[in-house]
Amino acid sequence: MALTTDQARSSLTDDAIVERIVNAVMEQRLRAGAKLPESALCDAFQCNRTQIRRILVVLAERGVVTLHANRGAFVSSPDATAAHEVFEARRAVERSIVLLAVERIEEGALEGLRANIRAGAAAEARGDRSQSIRLSGEFHLRLAEVVGNSVLTKFLGELVARTSLIIGLHGSHGARSCAEAEHKGLADALERRDAHGAAEAMEHHLRHIENTLDIYDGPEQSVDIVSIFAR
């Protein structure tokens, strides 16, 4: 299990560990359903259980992990309903972010977005899937930063992480290759300060991602026996 990276990390803060775990989820090194034993996390981050347990509570609050009483923490495994809710919420939040970003974006940020697109295309070209995924998420988070609203940025951070999780669970590989083209269209609309165009581009981009997913409820979902035989 790819929890460990190669640094000596004596005193990582809570935030730093949360970020690392979220990154691992977003890059799909940690997949939906993976168990996160406290002891393994303690080993991975060289810290004690108190800190890890606190971090797991934070991750659960963000919907990235799910806690089962007396069984421990697992990377969340959203069913079809939850997946659609996350995408719907993300469309809602990102639409607002784009509309605000159109008014506030400046040249430096725009160039940052374009650099991200180039890096994403390069990663895609050399088949570096995990980098490609990471950069794709980073594009949206950069855009959120443009708005300068920490609350919206926090919401989007949660949504991007959960979306990555869903893509990893239900995604087909082909869809990803379109991201850079659509990001480019978005950046162009932002440069023109075309609010309607940018909002539509975002909407289309997110619906496109969702539509390429094959969302079904996995085999290990617990079935409601009672409802099956209630008739």
Added chain:
Amino acid sequence: MALTTDQARSSLTDDAIVERIVNAVMEQRLRAGAKLPESALCDAFQCNRTQIRRILVVLAERGVVTLHANRGAFVSSPDATAAHEVFEARRAVERSIVLLAVERIEEGALEGLRANIRAGAAAEARGDRSQSIRLSGEFHLRLAEVVGNSVLTKFLGELVARTSLIIGLHGSHGARSCAEAEHKGLADALERRDAHGAAEAMEHHLRHIENTLDIYDGPEQSVDIVSIFAR
């Protein structure tokens, strides 16, 4: 075997305690800046520090509480910038919620909203400030429930709590009396399934609230936690 109050309290779940603290914040029984000592909370809810510390992490994650290392937990005291960010985020989220609700609302939910408005007007009429505040927040949460998206509902829950906090910190009392009229206009637009009208009504409502605020930074206060939660 009759459960005593203490026994009943000792079995409160994390969520229940979180909800009670959030309610206390929303009803402004707990004001911005109030210190929340662990021992006082342990007394109030008859539980131990382990549980309370876990709950404080959740509340901090929701922005309702701020943790200062080695000093403890305080009800968040958002400055002007943070307050503006919360309102901006709330406008963004609520606009999306209204647009979805226009399409999905049904008669029962609409009647629930109208009942809330009546109850709010009654509370306002008899000068029951804390009920009035609670019902006003409940209106928006009911509306979110209509959409049936747990992610959006969670976001709005956080935003409503933080907004109440800000109103309690910076608010003038006069503004509140307009809420019922504006809620009624919103309900009417929803009934007509008038997407544009409902969105505009929500936007106006939220901007109206924000504009009546007079933002300044106040001092921390100490309060009697046990009496706030005694019931």
Added chain:
DNA sequence: CTTGATCTATTTGTCAACGATAAGTAAGAC
């Protein structure tokens, strides 16, 4: 071979004690 029960071991959840930090208080110097 499958089903069911029992036992063992691992992991989580809780608790109480200890150490660390910061706020509050009192004493002394200017």
Added chain:
DNA sequence: GTCTTACTTATCGTTGACAAATAGATCAAG
């Protein structure tokens, strides 16, 4: 009178031990 400094106290943060619960293994029976 006030400012500084040292001390005291209260609260937070961490640790380690213990209790509780679950999952897995072993074994017996149909």
